Amino acid sequence: MAAEALKILGKVKAKAGGxxxxxxxxxxGRAAGSRALWTIVHKELGDHFTxxxxxxxxxxxxxxxxxxxxxxxxxxxxxVAALPELDFVFLxxxxxxGNELPPFTxxxxxxxxxxxxxLGFDAINHEQNRGTLSFVLAQPVHxxxxxxxxxxxxxxxxxxxxxxxxxxxxxxxxxxxxVPPLTEEVLRIFFYLLLTMVYVAFWLSVAVLCSILxxxxxxxxxxxxxxxxxxxxxxxxxxxxxxNALVPLAADATTLEQLRHQxxxxxxxxxxxxxxxxxxxxxxxxxxxxVLGPVLREQLEGAIHGALPFGQSLALIWPHFVGLFALxxxxxxxxxxxxxxxxxxxx
Amino acid sequence: MEKExxxxxxxxxxxxxxxxxxHNLSLEIGRGEIFGLLGPNGAxxxxxxxxxxxxxxxxxxxxxxxxxxxxxxxxQVKSAVGYLPERVGFYDHLTGKENLLYLAALNNLSKEExxxxxxxxxxxxxxxxxxERKVGEYSHGMRQRLGLASCLLKSPSVIILDxxxxxxxxxxxxxxxxxxTSLKETGMTVLLSSHLLQQVQxxxxxxxxxxxxxxxxxxxxxxxGRQVMAxxxxxxxxxxxxxxxxxxxxxxxxxxxxACEEVEGKLLLTCSEDKRVEIAxxxxxxxxxLMHLRLRGYDLEDIYQKYFKEA
Numbered sequence: 001m002a003a004e005a006l007k008i009l010g011k012v013k014a015k016a017g018g019x020x021x022x023x024x025x026x027x028x029g030r031a032a033g034s035r036a037l038w039t040i041v042h043k044e045l046g047d048h049f050t051x052x053x054x055x056x057x058x059x060x061x062x063x064x065x066x067x068x069x070x071x072x073x074x075x076x077x078x079x080v081a082a083l084p085e086l087d088f089v090f091l092x093x094x095x096x097x098g099n100e101l102p103p104f105t106x107x108x109x110x111x112x113x114x115x116x117x118x119l120g121f122d123a124i125n126h127e128q129n130r131g132t133l134s135f136v137l138a139q140p141v142h143x144x145x146x147x148x149x150x151x152x153x154x155x156x157x158x159x160x161x162x163x164x165x166x167x168x169x170x171x172x173x174x175x176x177x178x179v180p181p182l183t184e185e186v187l188r189i190f191f192y193l194l195l196t197m198v199y200v201a202f203w204l205s206v207a208v209l210c211s212i213l214x215x216x217x218x219x220x221x222x223x224x225x226x227x228x229x230x231x232x233x234x235x236x237x238x239x240x241x242x243x244n245a246l247v248p249l250a251a252d253a254t255t256l257e258q259l260r261h262q263x264x265x266x267x268x269x270x271x272x273x274x275x276x277x278x279x280x281x282x283x284x285x286x287x288x289x290x291v292l293g294p295v296l297r298e299q300l301e302g303a304i305h306g307a308l309p310f311g312q313s314l315a316l317i318w319p320h321f322v323g324l325f326a327l328x329x330x331x332x333x334x335x336x337x338x339x340x341x342x343x344x345x346x347x
Numbered sequence: 348m349e350k351e352x353x354x355x356x357x358x359x360x361x362x363x364x365x366x367x368x369x370h371n372l373s374l375e376i377g378r379g380e381i382f383g384l385l386g387p388n389g390a391x392x393x394x395x396x397x398x399x400x401x402x403x404x405x406x407x408x409x410x411x412x413x414x415x416x417x418x419x420x421x422x423q424v425k426s427a428v429g430y431l432p433e434r435v436g437f438y439d440h441l442t443g444k445e446n447l448l449y450l451a452a453l454n455n456l457s458k459e460e461x462x463x464x465x466x467x468x469x470x471x472x473x474x475x476x477x478x479e480r481k482v483g484e485y486s487h488g489m490r491q492r493l494g495l496a497s498c499l500l501k502s503p504s505v506i507i508l509d510x511x512x513x514x515x516x517x518x519x520x521x522x523x524x525x526x527x528t529s530l531k532e533t534g535m536t537v538l539l540s541s542h543l544l545q546q547v548q549x550x551x552x553x554x555x556x557x558x559x560x561x562x563x564x565x566x567x568x569x570x571x572g573r574q575v576m577a578x579x580x581x582x583x584x585x586x587x588x589x590x591x592x593x594x595x596x597x598x599x600x601x602x603x604x605x606a607c608e609e610v611e612g613k614l615l616l617t618c619s620e621d622k623r624v625e626i627a628x629x630x631x632x633x634x635x636x637l638m639h640l641r642l643r644g645y646d647l648e649d650i651y652q653k654y655f656k657e658a
Binding site: 035133 | 423439440497
């Protein structure tokens with residue numbers, strides 16, 4: 001799917017360049033174009049880091065996440081002695097919590113998309129409404145430089161913010177529970193961070209698409225938030241309803257029927273990027289989890305108790321990773337196609 | 348045309364669904380000319396400009412700016428063409444200087460070069476001190492000046508100005524027009540779009556009158572009248588100090604004068620040819636004092652009225 005998206009992207013480029021055989025245009029044009037890209041990224045970064053929007057998001061996510069990790073650390077300190085398994089304590093910081101607050105993973109999974117939406121929902125339409133779009137595009141700048149530059153700058157901002165947050169939490173965890181992370185834990189957390197970045201990139205590309213589709217930033221923001229609510233709250237309900245309709249479960253359903261029911265629900269749920277993200281992050285942070293979805297008794301028979309090595313956990317969620325990445329690219333490609341052929345009026 | 352052609356369009360068309368915004372437009376603009384696109388709002392002027400810059404794709408025909416196709420080689424076109432849109436947009440949270448610096452960076456100018464040019468341009472458009480202030484605090488006229496400065500920053504060989512004087516006071520307008528005229532001396536080609544007849548008449552070398560996507564007349568202002576009114580009879584207005592009564596009795600007897608009627612104190616004579624000399628002589632012979640004598644239909648104003656009424 002990713003390869004296909006890339007192919008589409010290539011085709012679009014070729015189209016945008018007219019009938020020129022070299023899809024990136026002539027050599028001097030290319031050099032000028034890439035310099036313009038970094039000029040745009042530079043300016044956008046400056047705008048993001050001085051915007052209130054950025055600080056509000058940082059405070060919102062930072063405070064909730066630190067609170068979640070703090071209660072998690074308190075719980076770990078209280079119960080760690082009573083637990084039979086003592087490995088991967090550091091990962092618990094992210095996955096457990098006290099009774100008052102949901103764990104860090106839930107918070108991040110729920111709030112991080114908002115970060116992508118906040119930085120992308122008015123990327124293009126705001127420029128168009130204040131007339132700066134034609135101001136920039138009347139300069140020797142490829143159109144893709146603008147859209148790529150905006151996307152890259154927002155992605156960089158988000159990545160920096162998330163990396164800072166994860167490091168902060170790591171440091172806080174060290175102080176609070178006093179157990180240093182194993183190399184494997186560091187690796188798992190790093191990939192969890194990467195996964196979160198890809199997930200936020202998906203929401204960013206959705207937001208950029210909305211900013212191209214809708215003229216009013218408010219409409220665009222509402223559309224993004226609507227989609228976010230849909231995937232976080234309504235889609236799981238919808239998938240459940242649909243499964244019940246397609247494979248109704250009687251009170252005396254056989255195991256096979258139950259299994260089919262469960263499998264269908266899993267398949268339906270995995271159409272949602274939110275499901276992909278939560279399944280994958282769960283797998284990365286819980287080394288003892290071996291299977292996604294229902295576990296059959298036969299599968300447990302003869303199984304050796306123990307954690308999965310990191311490579312195996314990663315192998316299990318690799319399709320999720322690729323799927324999320326491909327979705328991001330696909331949405332971005334759609335924005336690209338629409339924006340490339342769009343007429344740029346000054347008002 | 349012996350001059351180098353800077354902008355060429357051939358049968359250029361743009362359709363939006365059933366609506367034709369620009370219809371088979373063929374223009375040639377030579378180097379160093381000030382060319383006016385004159386037409387009412389919605390005539391297709393802005394659409395034409397967008398096609399010249401590659402900001403929208405033509406549905407048919409061919410465009411060439413400085414020898415490049417704006418759709419296929421937009422960078423080459425845009426690095427040599429300055430464009431001032433009708434409603435120019437700047438980043439309000441940045442100062443005028445920062446806006447221009449961003450623009451210069453997009454044009455691959457070094458910071459030193461950009462600063463030097465900016466100082467020169469700031470003085471030229473009368474914005475020197477204001478450049479340090481945020482654009483959000485600018486008046487409309489100042490924004491327009493900044494817009495012109497941003498056009499000139501890349502040292503273009505062509506500038507395209509879309510309704511540049513809208514919303515500016517008369518003094519500002521005069522200064523702007525003087526500035527545009529002075530650009531001509533540096534060999535710059537100027538394409539000016541406007542619905543204001545006077546301004547176009549004042550500064551343009553050649554004019555194309557644009558109505559509903561079609562050019563109805565094109566050429567130097569002096570010849571435009573004859574071109575448009577080619578098949579029309581001559582209408583001459585005449586008025587005397589002592590009243591037009593005697594003249595009205597006398598004139599219809601002259602050869603070539605087909606009709607004569609009095610409208611709002613003026614005699615309107617429909618003639619088969621230009622009879623102004625004969626009419627003046629007749630007034631003299633009758634011992635009257637001539638107040639007004641004008642050949643109608645040869646002024647840009649008449650043409651403008653005629654076509655704009657249709658539009």
